[in-house]
Amino acid sequence: MSLQNRHLWSPADAAALYGINQWGAGNFAVSDKGEVNIVIPFGEMDVSVALPDIVQAARDREHSLPLLLRIENLLDARIQLLNESFARAIRETGYSGHYEGVYPVKVNQQSAVISEISRYGKPYGHGLEAGSKAELLLCLASLNEGGLLICNGYKDQEFIDLGLWANKLGHRCFFVIESPTELPLILERSSSLGIQPLIGLRIKISAQVGGLWTETSGDRSSFGLTTAQLVATVDSLREAGMLSSLQLLHCHLGSQIPVLEDIRAGVREASRFFADLAAEGVPLQYLDLGGGLAVDYIGNQSNHSHSCDYQTFDYCHCVAETIKTTLDRKSIPHPTIITESGRATVAHTSILLFNILDVMHYQPLDLPDRRPDRCHALIQKQYDLYRAADNTDLSSGYVSAVRTRDRIRELFRAGDITVRERAVAENLFLGIAQALRQRLTPEQEVPVTLAGLNSSLADIYYGNFSVFQSLPDSWAIGQMFPIMPIHRLDQYPERQASISDLTCDCDGKLDRFILSHGESRTLPLHTFLPQEDYILGVFLMGAYQETLGDLHNLFGDTDVISLRINEDGSFDITREQSGDTVAEILTMLEYNPTSFYDSFRGRIEGAVKKGVITVADRQQLLSRFKNCLNNQTYFKNISATDSLKGGQ
Ligand SMILES: Cc1ncc(COP(=O)(O)O)c(C=O)c1O
Structure with missing residues (x-):
């Protein structure tokens, strides 16, 4: 059936339109009721929970939209998938070492995420990776006993001392040397404290990878030792009698690597370094391949930068097989494989839900x-x-209409036609565009010359969220996330729209969407009914977004709830956190909300004295000011009785 057949529209058509069965990877589905379900497998059985039911449960607990949901089961499933895929790949390739994953906390440092990774990852020995002192402290507080801790980034004395003590406490804390200048301080602190360090060397890999992060890899990548520096550092350690500390070789090929063959080339090069150093007596035991395991945001298993042409198991198999073949040629024992998969661990766990507040239609x-x-x-x-x-x-017809519209706009700018004449002309242009679009059948390939037709007629749906706070990568690096309505999917989505956020910034918008047939500049949405909720979900957004988000226009953190879905179809809200209040945001900017309030109070006291407002007005204004300070930063519907009554 045609996707666009509005009379025979079904939830299955909605699933096909938005591509949820592809990017959802079995975790999300459209129900017969036309709602998005989270699907969790329990043995042979799948348990589904509808997102609108979760929104209702959150509202019952006085949370409001926008809301960030973290589904613990989905986080657990990714840790399981990664560890079990490596275990299987190791078995099937005859690799004689084993696998230890570490989670790079920079990808999502939130306490709920780290504590769940430590808890669920414990039987797998899943460790952590830190890139700064704050992250080191967070890892030390969260790491399981004997856990593996990889320390990347620049390390000062405080950092090094804490890491050394962590070894004394039974952890395996590796200092990964990014630059030769780091070594003397590590050796000096080790000798002062009498604790032997565990050292890793990060190498620059010349094999370049495709995707959005090509620059992270290759000769000119910012971090890691050149081959000459690597050899010199090995020699320094040997001369200092500390070669036994050098047990790990590290590289990071890049993030979101779409092509498996690029990964294979990088792993082969890293394994060659490993083989030669091991052959000359360096006691290497670990090969750490950093991040890079991609998330298929589009769901089409391609080499597109937002997709990947492989599954998790293919990645694990490629890694184990490539190391094995390279090392076997020199009869070097197989090391423990470490990967620092961040995105692939946490992206699936989080969903941003926001409501639509208003719509701007582009029609005559x-x-x-x-x-x-x-x-x-x-x-x-x-x-x-x-x-x-x-x-x-x-x-x-379309090209002439655009040209005529643009010439009329020039006339207006030159002062040759009036605002009313321009209004007539703009209406006529929209009338032409509408008439032409109606003549296009859904199956018809849109000619290049008509590419702008849909966008020029698209509605703008205004969403209660901030791109800069909740989806910063979509603004900064053009990252696409799957977006779709979480309900009304049994109805035909008759509108085409782009989405604007609450910030008054023209970059605060979403206008690249993932649909099953490919990327689209507009998203099919349902007619907005002002008296009814219309809620959209942004999926696969658990990686990097939360701490990269900023306070543009002073929109703060949203409400967040973590939940666990149970085998009987119920769910427990395991953590809840209210979003930032206006006062909290102002405090971050070095304002003092109390003195802020006092100075406002002083000002309106003056207005009372001048007779501009009454004492009753003053009371109302002050209480509204105070409430606003203590409320959250997002759009809130104020009931009629609660609203300020003007002029009384
Ligand atoms: C050193 C290092 N390890 C791991 C990662 C995580 O990469 P990904 O999220 O692609 O798994 C990064 C991120 O860029 C990184 O810089």
Whole structure:
């Protein structure tokens, strides 16, 4: 059936349109009721919970939209998948070492995430990776006994001392040397404290990977030792009698690597370094391959930068097989494989839910029913194009209308036509665009010349969220996340829209969407009914977004709830956290909300004295000011009785 057949529309058509069965990887589905379900397997049985039910449960607990949901089961499933895929790959390739995963906490440092990774990852010996002192402290407080801790980034004395003590406490804390200048301080602190360090060397891999992070890899990558520096550092350690500390070789090929063959080339090069150093007596036991395991945000298993042409198991098999083949040639024992998969561990666990507040339609408000006289010839020309739009050639009709519209705008800028004449002309343009679009059948391939037609008519749906706070990568690096309504999916989505956030910034928008047929500049949505909730979900957004988000326009953290879905179909809200209040945000910017309030109070006291407002007005204003300070930063519906009554 055609996806666009509005009368026979079913939830299955919605699933096909938004591609949820591809990018959802079995974790999300559209139910017969037309709602998005989270699907959790328990043995042979799948348990589904509807997202609108979770929103209701959150509201019952006085949380409001926008809301960040963390589904613990989905985090557990990724840790399980990674560890079990490596175990299987090791078995199937005959690799004689084993696998130890570490989670790079930079990807999502939230306490709920780290504590769940430590808890669920314990039987797998899943460790942590830190890149700064704050992250080191967080890891030391969360690491399981004897856990593996990889320390990347620059390390000062405080950092090194804590890491050394961690070894004394029974952890395996590796200092990964990113630059030769780091070594003397590590050796000096080790000798002062009498604790032997565990050292790793990070190497620059010349094999370049594709995708958005090509720069992280290759000769010119910011971090890691050149081959000459690597050899010199090995020699320094040997001369210092500390070679026994050098047990790990590290590289990071990049993040979100879409092509498996690029990974194979990088792993082969890293294994060659490993083999030669081991052959000359360096007691290496671990090969750490960093991050890079991609998430298929699009769900089409391709080499697109937002997808990947492999599954988790293929990645694990490729890694184990490549190390084995390279080392076997020199009869070097197989090391413990470490990977620092961040994105692939946490992306699936989080969903951002936000409500639509308003819609701007791009459609003609009023169209003349006869040719306007006494106006500029170009406006008359636009009228003629409008009248002909039902029969004209689609491409040339659209191109002429755009050209005429742009020339009319120039006339306006030059002061040659009035604002009212421009309004007539803009309505006519939209009338032409609408008539031409109606003539396009869904199956018809849209000619390049008509590429702008859909976007010029698309509605703007205003969402109660901030791109900069909740989805910063979509603004900064053009990251696409799957987005779709979480309900009404049994109804035909008759509108085409882009989405704007609450910030008054023209970059605060989402206008690249993942649909099953590919990328689209507009998202099919349902007609917005102002009295009813219309809620959209952004999926696969658990990696990098939370701490990269900023306070642009002073929108703070949203409410967050973590939940666990149970085998009987119930769910427990395991953690809840209210979003930032206005006062909290102002405090972060070095304001003092109390003095802020006092100075406002002083100002309105003056207004009372001058008779501008009454004492009763003063009370209302002060209480509204105080409430606003203590409320969250996002859009809130205030009931009629609660609203300020003007002029009393
Ligand atoms: C050293 C290091 N390890 C691991 C990662 C995580 O990478 P990913 O999220 O692609 O797994 C990064 C991120 O760029 C990194 O810099």
